[in-house]
Amino acid sequence: MSDLPRKAVSRTARLAALPLGYAGRSAIGFGKRLGGRPAETVMTEIQQRTAEQLFRTLGELKGGAMKLGQTLSVLEAALPESLVAPYRQELTRLQDSAPPMPTRTVREVIARDLGPDWADRLVWLDGGPAAAASIGQVHRGRWHDGREVAVKVQYPGAGDALRSDLRQLSRLARSMGPLMPGLDLKPLIEELQARAEDELDYQLEADAQAAFARAFREDPELGRQIVVPDVVAVGEHVLVTEWVESPASLASIIEAGTREERDHYGELFATFLFAGPELTGMLHADPHPGNYRVLPQEDGSPGRLAVLDYGAVARLPERGLPDAMGRLISICLIEDRDDLVEGLRAEGFVRDRIAVDPDLLLDYLAPFVEPMRQARFRFSRAWMQEQFRRINDPADPAYTMATRLNLPPSYLLIHRTWLGGVGVLSQLEAEAPFREILERHLPGFSPP
Template sequence: MADLPRKAARRTARLAALPLGYAGRSALGFGKRIGGAPAEAVMTDIQQRTAEQLFRTLGELKGGAMKFGQALSIFESVLPDDVAAPYRDNLTKLQDSAPPMPTSTVREILARELGADWKERLVWLDGGPTAAASIGQVHKGRWHDGREVAVKVQYPGAGEALRSDLKQLSRLARTIGPVFPGIDIKPLVEEVQARYEDELDYRLEAEAQHAFAVAYADDPDFVVPDVVEHGETVIITEWLDSAGSLATIIAEGTTQERDHYGELYTRFLFASPGRTGMLHADPHPGNYRVIPNEDGTPGRLGVLDYGAVARLPEGTLPSAMGSLMRLAKLADAEDLMEGLRREGFVKPNITVDPELVLDYLSPFVEPTKVERFRFSRDWMRAQFQRINNPREPGYTVAIKLNLPPSYMLIHRSWTGALGVLSQLGAEAPFKAICEEYLPGFTRPVDDGDPARTG
């Protein structure tokens, strides 16, 4: 423990060096251009080296740095092709990997969390990790009743590292911005900060995962491994065999696989709140595992990692959300604006053009206007450009809208899911899924409020 201050100082120094490294490479690139090197080749080289340093550092540091990188990775689809190419491989690597901790440390943590007799219950433990997350790693094991299990163990000092990383990243948000052009870094850091304490407590994760496992027991489309045992920093669940994650489908899947698993991914996002009262709020592809049928055709979708869930007060997605999307789909700008003010998205003293708000919300609404919608990187980039380019009318809307705390994880999950669907290039019946699972979308909410009933 005495070494923690020195480790924290080294971590802080490495994070602080990220923007400096970018600045140094940019200066070197400028010198190369003066020397006659083509500007395009120089910029590609700078982006490649910057991406490698950024995501290598984030992955090695784990904690908040890696968690921030994972959150960033699902928005890769918004980058222009000439910028995205150098980043894509490094981003994808970060979705599923991190350096391991020693097995001896894992065994020490198991003894502390599960008791000295833990080996009588966990009769076999693989010496090396099978997967890594931002604050822990997973080993394959065997329970005393013969079941294969996944043993997730939190990294020692993960809490301190997470807090330190996020504090440093918050300070560096402005200067890290040029490393990842076109994405507003500060809100991502703030969102991760807002929920990190819950994710550190594996008891809360176990509670959520068990609830999902019960709700999806014997489901024909989805698999949620149940919890076998847990402590504060250890969680043991049933093992899930799969052919890889959605990241594999993004990289090399067929059109049939992209459409099939993209539709299941969307259905789980919309349907699970009604079944569990919670929203799985960590949409990055590594949490979703593909399980082909015996004949090799696309099959079920396994869903892992319940550290980040939104516990919904209404026991499902807010009915106001469906009502607002319905009004936006109908292009009812005035009633939409009234509903946004009522829900706290627009504060009383703020004036904003209702028509611009309609345009701003189109990424969420456009897929509901056709029977089947094909997501793509080009579409996602166009939406992103429209609301992030200062020369576009919709740019001013973003700074005038407010995100109520109760919608924070919902918004993060939805925007992240749009990014993943665009990476997949999936075609899905988005409209029908909203009609089936989103309260208030197909008809007004009749509670006596004329703004709600439209």
């Protein structure tokens, strides 16, 4: 058996073992409860061991498994503390790291993509990776014109591995549900499958990054706040961009940032999410913190925010976020129940022949538009957990309302991205002038 099939079998076996491992530990835990151990103590031990196995396996496999782990890491703020605490350390680790591939392999991929004279252009390449993620890793280098560059190299076989992992994870989604109670993994995996081919296409990524870099550089105000590195060269499996010198990512601010840093970088993060579509007609759809690097001022105070990785970018059909999105939020803020139902129905959020109570609908949506009611709003894990609890508790009226609403396909990626963005802001516990950000950058938004 060649190395490639052997590795594929190994990957599949490790993925298939994930729910079985959970079941085994659950059985052990049941035995301990019979022996007199407190149930909550046993469950915490089970979750801790499960978290360690799950995210160690996801991290080692890279590909779709690693991508799923990074997606879950953004959403952990929504889960109750009692459930997520055993997972948090492993989840946060996945936001900013992954095991590297050998330097020899890196050089072989670069030579194949950039040609035999690649070393004349890339005059220096660091042997060890500066960062590693789901389908590629980044090395620091120096271009022939003296520029420091980031060289992203796709793992050999990354495409086949990504597709295989996502197919396997899709089959296992139901049995993996108990690993993180309250999260429906199937639609998350389906979303990753839908955009997998785009993430593997480095030319598509280079085009998107170049457009973002140009748009933010040419905006006098936003260009002083947000940095998008320029594209230097691109091949089928290699992408060379300008290097961004940064001490840390948003993951480090989540873990140990000061209040000033949390608020400052949280505001820049939210600004980028909404200004990007306005300036480029595209949505950066991968909001996990490892893609955002902090650039402090020389005196150490909070400074600019650099945004990396444009593999997951949605080309928006209206050349920006939908105008109806801003209008519907505005209608919700003034509590015009009839217009709200009519507007949601027109956009496909309420299907034909589905009746909804306007008062219950407004009650359901009110907490979600709360950040736009105040001049400044502080996101928090507690706030996000409460919203998550409402829509997942069958005894809460919000649960019934959620089952009667529909998510139109045109809003699917916008919804997923914004949910992830709120997750990051809640992890940061950031306070931001959210209403002002939307007034400036969201079409159709006109608050009372």
